Every structure is written in structure tokens, then in C-alpha cells.
Amino acid sequence: MTFTQFSLGALALLPLLAAALTMLLPHPVRRALGVLVALLVAGFTAPVLGSVTSGELTELVLGGFDAPLGIHLRGDGLAAVFLGVTSLVGVVVTGYAAVLPKSTGAHLSATSWVTSHPGFWPLWLGCWSGLNAVYLSGDLFNLYVSLELVGLTAVALVAVGGQSAWEPALRYLFIAVLGSLMFLAGVGLLAAVTGTLDLHQTRSQLDELEDPTLPLLALTLITVGLAMKVALLPMHRWLVPAHSAAPSAVSPILSGVVIKAALVVLLRCWLWALPAVPGMQWLAWLLGGLGVAAVLVGSVLALRQDRLKPLVAYSTVAQIGYWFVAFPLLLHGEHDGAPLGSGAYNGLVALAAGHAIAKAGLFTAAGFLKDRCGTDKMSALRGAGAHHPVLILAMGMCAVGLLGLPISLGFTGKWQLATAAVGAEQWWVLLVVAAGTLLSAAYLLRGIAPLLLQAEVPENAPAAGPVRGRERLGEIAVLIFGVATIGTGLLGAWLGDLLEVGAWW
């Protein structure tokens, strides 16, 4: 067994082991162990990224039992991209939470509410284990189990934000469980006619199937269930309260990577598990339509917020729309002989990866300001930027990524999406991208501009107090996200090469 194969297993199991161990430790040791594990996970991600870069797909047959009996882990291009992004977001957020423990929530001591929450550590490490398991899994039922691990820990991470976060967390729990059940129902339907759960074998079995009704129904159930978990527009109402009520160290994880886990499963089902079946186009166009609605409605709703964290959360709702706008273009390659519009696929992944980094940065910054000033009302944050020039600079860089200006992955993604749209002669996509970009410029300006205004900050306000060294370190976390948003923009071509590994088309 090579070290890369060892890494595939370790990426999922090491954080789980650490999550178990942290439960026995006092709070300061939990923080230290968390940082150590974050660095180790990033270390295990490196060989997977390396082997995928050299064009090699690493496969691990767990227990030595081949599919359909056992489970395969596959480190392909899609997995590598999201492993890399999650490691980046994970390491920075873990460091942020370790340096500023008050960003991990609030718990009830014997008598009163205290900021900082020791429960953050086992839950976050468990969540990370589930995320890595989702990316690597090559088995439909295992995808369900991993997704449950992510969903459950994500709900609990919202709930550690204190009493005001409990209701959003409960709502999130209902949606997450309902979405999982629909996914499981679809997987059950597929397994009944294929007799296997392995992604590749499912595909080859379904290829032989003559009647497309059952795969189509299964795909519909899976898509609706996962769209709930991604928070595609009409099913987005849970996201805003959950992501804005979550603790400062949790919101970047939720908006940055947790919803991407459901997106990855959706891509695995659409592109790997199921062959192109007649009728799939309707579903893709429906998703495209909902995506357009999400871009426009989400942006307008973001414009109407007067608090920073809900504004950033609505921006997530809008950005989710772009990924689904790409869905009709995915199937469009069929006309010119190619089984799949790989340009749209690359664009979708670049947009999602770019969003993960930029949004993690913006949510960390919003949480930082909320923790420092005690509120995230934009009228109260006027002039807060005067004490935090680095933070404002970093927020600006993240905003560049969300807007999709060069150079950033957001730009690469929008460019590839637009190119694919022109190739397929779907001109409306250009209109949506343009409108979405203008609207996002408006709401980002609305969010960031008040921080830059000259304002008399009352001397006794918490924002006027001296900035502690730890807080300066916290600002560095946002700066890393900002620099990464711009820096990853240079990697667009490499991303395209990565995504070809393990793509069957």
C-alpha cells in the first residue's frame, strides 16, 4: 500500500479519532490538539493532490473487499480539489478558533452564559472527518452515511452559538434529515435495479437498463433532497438564520465547505452514478431556472439586509445560484459528440471552490466584527474599519473573489461558464452572470462601505477599545483568505488538469 493510499483512509479517520479523543480533554488541550490535527490533515491532503497533479487516480479498497461487497475510496480530481479547499479553510479557521476561543460559541456555566465553547472541538473535527469522507467516497450508501456525519455535526455546530441559535439549528436539523431521507430513498431505488452501491458499477448497470423511468425518479429524489441541503432558492429559508446565528468560527465552515459537500454528492450522482437518461434535460433546466432565480432574488434580498452576517448569508444564497445555472450546460456537450460539457463542469467547480475561500474569509471578518463590537448591525459598525485596516483590505480581496473580478477563481469560473454558454448558444447565461455581478457589487459595497466611513466612535464603545494581539492574529486569518482568493485565481489551468483525473468522459 502506498502512502497516498494510506492518506485516503487517514483523511477520513484521523479527524474522527481526534474528535473522540478531544471529548476526554480539558478545553485548552482541545485547542492544541485541534491545531495539530488540522496540520496533519493538510499534510495528508498533499500526497493526494500530488498524485492527482501527476495524472494518477488513487484508489483504496477498504479491508481488501472489492466492490460490490466492500467500499472503494477514490482520490480523483473532484475529490482532490475539494480536499485542498477544505484543508485550506479548515487549517485557517482552526487556527482562528484556537487563537480567539470566544469565536467558538457560548455555553452555560453553573450560573451564567460564558463565551467560548469546548464542544466546538469534537464537533468540528467530526464534521471535517465527514467532509473528507464525502469527497473520497465511491459508494452510494457510504455517501449517505458521510453526509449524515456532516449534517449532524453542522447542526450541532450551529447550536453551540447559544440560546438564540437553537431555533435556527432545529430548523436546519429538520431540513438536513429530510434531505438525507430523500437521498436515501433515491439510492434505495437505484440499488434495487442495479444490485450494487458502487458508483462506477451503478453507472454500467444502468447503461444496460432499457426503461429510464426508475433512474429518472431516483435522480429526481436525490436532486431535490440534495438541493435542500445545498439551499437552492425555494429551499433556502433555513440557511440565513442558521449561518448567521452560528458562532464566528462556525459560519465560515458552514458557508465555505459544508454546503459544498452536498454539491459534490450531487455532482457524483449526476455525472458518475447515472448515465444520461432521457428526461434528465428537464430536470437540468429546472435546476437552471431555480439557479437564475437564486442569483437574482438572493442578491436583492442581500441588498435589503441591515445586519452584516445575514447579508453575507444571503450572498451565499445568490452564489449557490451560479452553480445550478451551469447544470443545463453540463448536458449540452451531447450535441457536438462529447458526452459532457466539460467547460461548464470546470466553471462550476471553480466557482464553488472560489466561493469556499472567499466566503470563508468574509464570514470570518463579519464574525470578528460582531464579536468585537457586540453587534453586526451595519449602522453600529460605522467607522469600525479605522482600527482594522488589514481586516478591511482582506475583506476587499474576498469581495473581489465573490464579484468574480480578475484575478480570482470566481473570475475563472464565470469566464468558463460564459465560454461554455457561448459554445452552446445559451446567451441568457451571459445576462444572468452580468446581472448577478452588478447586484453583488452593490450588496458587497453596502456591506463594506460603512466600515470605511469616518465616524465618531464613542469612547466607551467596545469597538473603541485597544486591539489586542490575539485579535491582530485573528485578522491575519482573514488576510490569508483574502490572499488565497486572489492567489488561487492563478491556478485556473491547473484546476482544469486536476478535474480531468478520474473523469470518465
Place this chain on the structure above:
Amino acid sequence: MSTVLDLGLGVAVLIVTGLSLLARSRLVMSMSFLVLGVLVAIVWLRLSSLDVALAEAAIGTGLLSALLVWLAVRSPLPPGAGRMETSHRLRWLRPAVGLVAGTVLTVVTAAVWVRADHRLPAWGEPAQAQLPDTGVEHPITGVLLAFRAYDTLLESGILMLTAAAVLALSRRGGLSAGSTHQLSIHQASAALPPVPATLSWAARMLTPALVLLGLWLLFAGSTDSGGAFQSGAVLAAALILLHCAQVDLRVFQARWLRPLLVGGVVVFVLAGLVGPLLGLPWLSWEPEWAFAAVLVVEVLLTAGITAGLYALFLALENPEGVR
């Protein structure tokens, strides 16, 4: 004869489901849910899925009902008295939409399901062929702890983290006071209601029997139906009975609950690591020591599941403790 029985069972399931959804009193709802669980366990038995029936009876019915009944007794307010506001003008709209959507979904799925060309699971034959290498004789235990051990490991991780989540919401975030690093689940400050002598007596009498049953389910799992999940549920039920009879378990809770809770997952991952150290894939058991590995993992998983389910009960039993 058996058709009549099955039809009767089906109708009974429908009636009890309706009762558990439509009743206005929480106690009636919880009780109907309990009966529903028993009926569903019988349905699984009729489908000759003994393992599922056992799991349903132990976890779905036993533990969940214990919690629901306890909550119903504590706060008997009818459901709907809380937040959920319904608009007065279109009161019929929500149930109507739900009914139509549910009917359409069921009819379409059932139609497609019945028409589809079903295929037997392709893993049946290889499972039989490779079962001797796993050290166990019961195919379900083989699937759970060898062929798809990874799924089981992640599932036990889910249970552990559920307990972690519930503990995190109780006082002190699941940590204990001072430097003792022991579990402190906040206990009710008000005095507990007096326990009838019969309950206390019955709990003490029943516990040895339950422990014996739990251990039998655990060890039977290698050759017959049963296993860690069912056994853990029965053992947790024994703990809950003792707790309800106000037997003092505080030392056990403080010292042992959390180590037991994480022990199963920790040992499972470490056992999975033995494979890579010998140059094999993750989670491989060599035939020579497969039985030992599976047994150790299963025993510790049972302890972890027991502790997890008991911790869920403890924390949920006293919702005021976290407010």
C-alpha cells in the same frame, strides 16, 4: 391464515400511525408511537428480518418511547401550543398541499417500483465466499464489521458525536467543574418525585436479566442475529431503568460515561490502523486474528453505544438543566 394476519397487521399499523399523528395529547401520541414500534417490529419479524426487528424493538421502540413518554409526562401541553402559527384564512391549505404531495409521491414511487425489473444484490455471492475469512459466521455481522466496517465506523462516530452534541448543550458545555475533567450533566435542582417502591424493586430485579439479555445479544451476534447496536440498546435500557428507580449512578456517570462513549470509536480506528502497519489496506483483518479484532471492536462498540444512548437520555430527560 397468514394473509389475514398480515392484513390485520397492516391495518393496525395504519390506525396506530394515524393515532400517533392526530391525537391532541402528548401522552396519547407517545403511547401510540410505542405501540407502533411494537407493531413494526412484528412486521419485520413477518418479513423474516430478525436483525431489523431486534433493532427496531430495542432502539426505535424501547429507547425512543422511553424518552417521549418521559417528555410527555414532564410537559403535557398539547403540541401546537408553541410557536407554529397557522394562518386563519387558508387553514386547509397546508394539510391539503401536504396530502396531495404525499399521495402523488407515494403513487408515483410505488408505480415505478412495482414496474421496475428488480435485480438481486450482486454482493450476495462474494459475501458468502469471503465470510470464512472474517472470523464470524453470521452474514449480517460480517457485513457490519468486515465488508462494510467503514460504514459502521462512521455510524458509530455519528452516535458518539450526537451524544457529544447533546452534552455540549448541557451546562458547562459537557465539561465538568474545576480540573476534574469529569462529565457533569446538570441534574434537576428540584427534588425528584418519589418513586413507588414497586418500580424500584422491579428495576433492581429486572436489571440482571436485562444485562444477561444484552450480553447474550452481543455474543450471539457472531453466529446468529444480534450485535452491538441491539445489545447496546438493551444495556442502556437497564441503566435507564436503574436511573428512573433513583439508584445512585453518579460515580459511574462522572468517571466512566465519557471514556466508554469514545472507547469504541478510538479502538475501532486503531484496529483499522493495524492493516496499514502490516502493509494492508485500512480496516483489513487478517484471517488469523480477525475474530479477535472483531470481538474486541464489537464489545467496545457495545459499551460506546450503551454510553451514548444513556447520555442522550440523561441530557434530554432534564431540558431545564440546559436553559
